[in-house]
Amino acid sequence: MIRFKSIAVAVAAALVGSVFMVPAQAQDKEILVWADETRGPNLTKVVEGKNDWVAGYKIVIRTFSSFDALKTAVDNATDLTGPDIIVGANDWVATGAKNGKLAPITLSNAVKNRFTPNNLFDLSYKGNLYGVPLDINNVAMIYNTKLVKSAPKSFGDMVNYYLANKSKQKLVAGLCVAGGGMSWGAHSILSALGGNAYVLKNGKVVTSGNPVPAEFSANVKKFLLAKNGKSNGFLPASDAGCKDNFLAGKVPFAIIGNWEWKDYVFKGFKMNLMPVPGVKPGTYGNMFGSVSGAMLTSYAAKRGVEAGAKDVLTKFFASTEGAIRYQSVELRPPAEKGAQQADLTAAQIGFGKAGSLAGIPQIGAILNGTAGSSSYWDLLPAFWTAVLVDGKNPAAEAKKLNDFFKKNIEAGVKDL
Numbered sequence: 030m031i032r033f034k035s036i037a038v039a040v041a042a043a044l045v046g047s048v049f050m051v052p053a054q055a056q057d058k059e060i061l062v063w064a065d066e067t068r069g070p071n072l073t074k075v076v077e078g079k080n081d082w083v084a085g086y087k088i089v090i091r092t093f094s095s096f097d098a099l100k101t102a103v104d105n106a107t108d109l110t111g112p113d114i115i116v117g118a119n120d121w122v123a124t125g126a127k128n129g130k131l132a133p134i135t136l137s138n139a140v141k142n143r144f145t146p147n148n149l150f151d152l153s154y155k156g157n158l159y160g161v162p163l164d165i166n167n168v169a170m171i172y173n174t175k176l177v178k179s180a181p182k183s184f185g186d187m188v189n190y191y192l193a194n195k196s197k198q199k200l201v202a203g204l205c206v207a208g209g210g211m212s213w214g215a216h217s218i219l220s221a222l223g224g225n226a227y228v229l230k231n232g233k234v235v236t237s238g239n240p241v242p243a244e245f246s247a248n249v250k251k252f253l254l255a256k257n258g259k260s261n262g263f264l265p266a267s268d269a270g271c272k273d274n275f276l277a278g279k280v281p282f283a284i285i286g287n288w289e290w291k292d293y294v295f296k297g298f299k300m301n302l303m304p305v306p307g308v309k310p311g312t313y314g315n316m317f318g319s320v321s322g323a324m325l326t327s328y329a330a331k332r333g334v335e336a337g338a339k340d341v342l343t344k345f346f347a348s349t350e351g352a353i354r355y356q357s358v359e360l361r362p363p364a365e366k367g368a369q370q371a372d373l374t375a376a377q378i379g380f381g382k383a384g385s386l387a388g389i390p391q392i393g394a395i396l397n398g399t400a401g402s403s404s405y406w407d408l409l410p411a412f413w414t415a416v417l418v419d420g421k422n423p424a425a426e427a428k429k430l431n432d433f434f435k436k437n438i439e440a441g442v443k444d445l
Contacts, residue, residue, distance in 0.1 A: 057085055057086055057087045058085060058086050058087075058334050058337055059086070059087055059088075059089045059334070060083075060086050060087070060088050060089065060113050060114065060329075060334060060337050060338050060341045061089050061091060061112040061113050061114070062088060062089065062090050062091065062112060062113065062114045062115075062116060062323070062341075063091050063093065063099060063102065063103070063112040063114070063115050063116065064090060064091070064092060064093070064099065064116040065092070065093055065095060065096040065098075065099045065116075065117075066092060066093060066094055066095050066096070066098075067359075068116050068321075068359065069090055069091070069092025069093065069116075070092060071355065071358040071359045072090050072116070072355065073090045073092065074358050075351075075354045075355050075358065076088045076090060078354070079354070082340075082341060082344050082345040082348075082351065083337055083340040083341050083344055083345070085337065086334070086337040086340070086341065088341060088345065091112065099115075099117065100117070100121075103115055103117065103121070103125075103130070106130060106326075106328070108328060108331050111130070111326055111327075111328035112326060112328060113325075113326055113328060113329035113332065113334055113335075113337075113338040113341075114160075114323050114324065114325060114326065114329070114338055114341065114342065114346075115131075115160075115323070115324045115326060116163065116321065116322070116323050116324075117321065117322070117324060118319075118321060118322075119151040119152055119319045119320055119321065119322055119391065120319070120391070120393040121324070122151075122152055122153070122154050122159050122160070122322075122324065123154050123393065123394065123444070125159065125324065125326075126154040126155070126157065126159060127154075129327055130326055130327060130328075131159045131160075131324055131325065131326055131327065132159070132325045132326060132327040132329065132330065132335070133157035133158060133159055133325075134158055134159065134160065134161075134325045134339060134342065135158070136158065136161070136343065136347070137343075140161075140343050140347050142366075143347060143349070143365050143366050143367060144161075144162050144347075144364055144365065144366065145364075145366075145385070146232050147232075147318065147388060147389065147390050148162040148165075148320050148364045149162065150232060150390045151319050151320045151322070151390050151391065152320065152322045152324065154445075155445065159322075159324050159325060160322040160323050160324030160325055160342065161322060161323050161342050161343070161346050161347040162320040162321075162322050162347075162364035162365070163320065163321045163322055163323055163346060163352075163355070163363075163364060164320065164321055164356065164359065164361035164362055164363055164364055165287070165318055165319075165320055165361065165362045165363075165364055165380065165381065165384045165388070166287065166288075166317075166318070166319050166320065166321060166361075167286075167287055167316050167317065167318040167319075167362070167380055167383065167384045167388055168208050168209045168213075168214050168217065168284050168285060168286050168287070168316050168317075169284070169285065169287070169302035169303060169304060169316070169379060169380050169383035169384075170204075170217070170282055170283065170284050170285075170302065170303055170304065170305050170383075171275075171282070171283055171284075171285055171293065171298065171300070171301060171302055172281055172282050172283075172301060173275065173278060173280075173281050173282075173298065174298075174299055174301065175278060176194070176198060176278065176281045177190060177281050177282070180301065180303055181282070181306050182306060182310040182311075183306050183307065183308060183309065183310045184221050184222065184248075184252060184305070184306055184307060184308050185252065185308065186306070187203055187204055187263075187281070187282055187306070188203060188252045188253075188261075188263050190203070190281060191203030191204075191262075191263050191281065192261065192263075194281075195262065198278075199279065200279055200280060200281065201262075201270075201274050201279045201280060202262060202263065202264065202265050202271075202274065202279075202280045203262070203263035203264065203280070203281060203282060204218070204263060204264055204280070204281075204282040204283070204284070204305070205264070205265050205268065205270075205271035205274065205275065205280050205282075205283050205284070206218075206265075206268045206271055206283070206284045207268065207271040207272040207275060207283045207284060207285045207286075207289075208272075208284060208285040208286025208287075208288070208289055209284065209286050210268055210410070211266070211267065211268055211409065211410040211413055212405060212406045212407075212408075212409045212410050213317055213391075213406070214268070214284050214286065214316075215284070215409060215410075215413070216314070216315065216316060216317055216409070217284060217304060217305040217313075217314035217315065217316040217387070218264065218284075218305055218314060219241075219245075219314070219409060220305075220307075220313075220314035220315040220316075220387075221305045221306065221307045221308065221312075221313065221314030222245050222248040222249060222252065222307075222308065222314070223241075223242060223244040223245040223247075223248050223308065224240065224241040224242070224245035224427070224430070224431075225240050225241070225315060225389075226240065226395065226396060226405045226409075226434060226437075227240055227392065227395050227434070227437075227438050227441075228240055229389055229390070234392070234395070234438060234441075234442050234445070236438060236439065236442055239431050239435070240431060240434045240435065240438065241427050241428075241430045241431035241434060242431075243424070243427075245427055246423040246424040246426075246427035246428075247424075248308055249416060249423040249427070250423050250424075252308075253416070253417065254416075254423070258420060259420050260416075260417040260418070260420075264413075264417065265417070266410075266413040266414050266416075266417040266418045267413075271283055272285075272289075272292075276292075276293070276296050276298075284305065285302075287361055287362055287376070287377075287380040288361070290376035290380070291360075291376075294376065299375070300374075300375035300376040300378075300379045301379070302376070302379030302380055302382070302383050303379070303382075303383055303386075304316060304383045304386050304387035313386055313387040314387065315387050315388070315389045316383070316384070316387055316388055316389070317388070317389060317390075317391040318384040318387075318388025318389060318390070318391075319390065319391035320364050323342055323346040325338055325339065325342060326338075347365065348365070349365060349367030349368055349371075351365075352364075352365035352367070352368035353367075353368045353371045356368060356371075356373075356377070360374065360376075360377065361377070361380075362377045362378075362380040362381035362384065363377070363381070369381050392441065392445070394441040394442075394444040394445055395437050395438055395440075395441030395442070396437070396441075397441075398433075398437055399436060399437055399440035399441065400440075401436060402433045402436040402437050402440075403433055404437075405434070405437065408430055408433055408434070409430070412426055412427070412429075412430050
């Protein structure tokens with residue numbers, strides 16, 4: 030079994046924006062894969078070691094200088110220049126499906142069962158699937174074992190610890206957001222206190238009821254405010270300084286991203302990762318658990334290699350062996366279930382478990398807002414500022430949040 034190690038991958042300047050080809054038989058057809066400046070070199074390392082995933086085809090990786098450069102290239106791709114597979118973000122699916130640059134793919138039940146329904150939902154549009162999930166992008170909560178001896182069972186446990194120890198331990202906050210910001214990263218807190226950007230049931234968005242019910246504002250008042258109605262200091266309204274303060278032992282709990290865990294390991298912190306606990310013991314706040322994916326393009330069919338590209342997707346990207354080999358250098362939590370059982374790092378295991386317990390799909394059609402409303406990305410940070418900094422009434426601000434979220438849900442579900 031391949032052991033995952035924390036290694037640094039250096040990308041030679043000559044490779045950026047160039048094509049890497051693994052020698053193969055002359056008759057082999059090429060499957061061209063586009064990826065960004067980190068995933069490209071990591072995929073290159075994998076296919077350097079093994080490139081016989083599909084008989085008669087060789088995998089060719091083209092690496093772009095940045096994620097933005099890749100996105101620009103995808104936007105400008107033509108039938109003559111486009112790739113067969115794109116490794117990119119799940120929120121590219123809707124646009125790619127609409128403009129015809131992505132092509133739908135049908136997976137067998139055996140392949141689909143390697144992933145969760147949420148993972149596949151992330152790469153779907155209007156009932157069609159456009160790729161296979163690679164890895165999970167999510168956040169999780171970490172706690173400082175030098176301060177806190179065991180995992181908190183509820184949100185109230187964390188607040189009580191902070192209030193009891195803030196003077197003695199010179200704490201500057203109880204829980205802060207180091208990864209993902211006060212919208213993406215802080216959805217766990219919104220949800221732990223009883224609210225959500227949207228509610229899912231049986232894989233579908235619930236369009237009735239209130240995504241931010243009255244219990245949310247009651248919990249904000251109970252856990253985040255002092256008797257005078259001002260912030261009790263437990264949750265900062267900004268992510269500024271969170272990481273440094275946590276590493277310095279001035280904050281016992283922090284939400285971190287799965288792209289930055291090595292910074293915490295380097296400082297000696299244990300990867301005791303978990304979702305943010307809810308108000309009731311045994312419940313958790315939902316975090317966005319979107320996936321990156323390897324997506325089939327319409328160019329593959331035009332180049333006469335669609336069958337090979339589909340096989341590369343299922344036999345390499347969606348396979349346990351392929352996921353293990355890739356994540357041994359990418360070092361993110363794998364989406365493929367078999368790879369989740371491999372000898373992962375503690376961080377990969379922790380983020381993966383947190384995502385399995387409380388991850389929800391990131392639905393851009395809803396989150397990005399609609400006419401007559403605002404985007405979720407602006408609304409939630411504004412709520413924290415209004416209540417925790419400006420001292421505004423949490424019930425009134427929560428009602429505004431709920432009304433906007435309802436508008437976004439009503440409009441967004443029409444585009445799913």
